[in-house]
Amino acid sequence: MNRNKVLVGILTIVLVFILLAGCGKPAPAATEVEIVESPADESNSKDMGEYGKQAETSGVPSPISGIYTEPENISRRPIAVMLDNQSKARPQAGLDQAEIVYEALAEGGITRYMAIFLMNEPESIGPVRSARPYFIEKALEYDALYVHVGGSPQAFIDLKELKVADIDAMSRDGSIFWRKNHKKAPHNMYTSTNALRKAAQNSGYKAEGDFSSFAFNIEDTDINGRQVSSIEIPYFKDYHPSFQYNVEDKKYDRYINGKPHLDEISQTHLQAKNIIIQKCDTEVIDSVGRLEMTVTGTGTGYFITNGKMIEITWEKKARKGRTKYYDENGKEIRLNPGVTWVELIPMKLENVFQ
CATH class of the missing domain: 3.50.90.10 (YerB-like)
Structure with missing residues (x-):
């Protein structure tokens, strides 16, 4: 070829x-x-499993990615985490287990990520960074728990007015967010999905999400x-x-x-389908x-x-x-x-x- x-x-x-x-x-x-x-790709292979590598379909498809998993993995609320992308924050932890990642500019020409987690539960996610209004609007599409460390003035207004399920490190203790020593503050705030679900429970947030999913092909389709x-x-x-x-x-x-x-953490080379x-x-x-x-x-x-x-x-x-x-x-x-x-x-x- x-x-x-x-x-x-x-x-x-x-x-x-x-x-x-x-x-x-x-x-x-x-x-x-x-x-x-x-060049044209003549392959007609199927691509149905986790990140496209599962040999056969089993369970149910995630509404976030269309990847098949066990029902209990998607019968909970999605988590949207703001991630730092300044040079001192790289590399980030947990992106290899996100099902959708958004990237957009913040101030000063830098970009920031928002990773959406549902079927996977990484033990380390970070560095976590601050909220921005346009990311909040994207998180609302998944009725997600919105995770961040502080935010812009408008972001704080939107979090309140839009009644976002807000998990802000500025108001949580060290069992939910913690700083690691291998990077310098403010580029070293980390968390985990288990800790975030504990925080959501403590705040009385509902456990399941209510949102409409993307449409997915049943088989891999050009x-x-x-x-x-x-x-x-x-x-x-x-x-x-x-x-x-x-x-x-x-x-x-x-x-x-x-x-x-x-x-x-995994040193996995990130891919997008x-x-x-x-x-x-x-x-x-x-x-x-x-x-x-x-x-x-x-x-x-x-x-x-x-x-x-x-x-x-x-x-x-x-x-x-x-x-x-x-x-x-x-x-x-x-x-x-x-x-x-x-x-x-x-x-x-x-x-x-x-």
Whole structure:
């Protein structure tokens, strides 16, 4: 099979951040998404188990990932954890067991993750970091326990007004959150799913979630789109995530600044079965560089799986509603069973596509 990669396009999303006078943090540079063509994959293998490697289906599919597991693993409430992605915080623990991970800009050009856990219960998750409003809106889509350490002023307002099941390290003891010595504060706050469920019980939060799930294919299914082998999203300076298609696994290996993105504990190379790139109106709102990112409403983006990409539109009718993604025919997309990474990227009307 010819593996030579042919460049088919560079999708450039330009966002100019105007910082207020006196702000000491730089504005992010233009963000571009580079998509490189890959040879057609003639494989028609099934991909139904945990992260696509289970030999046969058993149990029930997770509403978060479509991966089959035992019923007791999904009869509980999802957990959404904010994770630090500054260079001193890397590598993170627990990402290898997340079923969905969201990445978006915070202030100063850095990005932050929100990992969603349901069927798996990692014993170490971190470093945990602060809340932002647009991440809260995404967590609400799963009726999740929302886990963080502090937050922006607007985030605190939203947590109260939206009645979020809030688990904040600032108001919890050392049995729920703890600092590790191998990293320096504030990049060393950790927790576990067992500790978080204990905290939820202590707070009287309901034990089960109430949310609508994504639509999943029963069998691993190709989409009728452009063939892609490489995706790069250079948010800013040291925040350049990329994905390289692994033909053998039929998944995308994830990289940070050109190096494999590994889990801190397992040293597993993180992979994505599905990648959603969601373009959002974004603007700087204060002198610290905090952002307002519009994730409720409508917009456009891209869906990538099995080495192919299609253009999509997205719609979220209410802050607590689920984001729905549609293909060019207006049909809601179906994800393949497996891990999904959602990249929330800024956009302006003057986007240039080449």
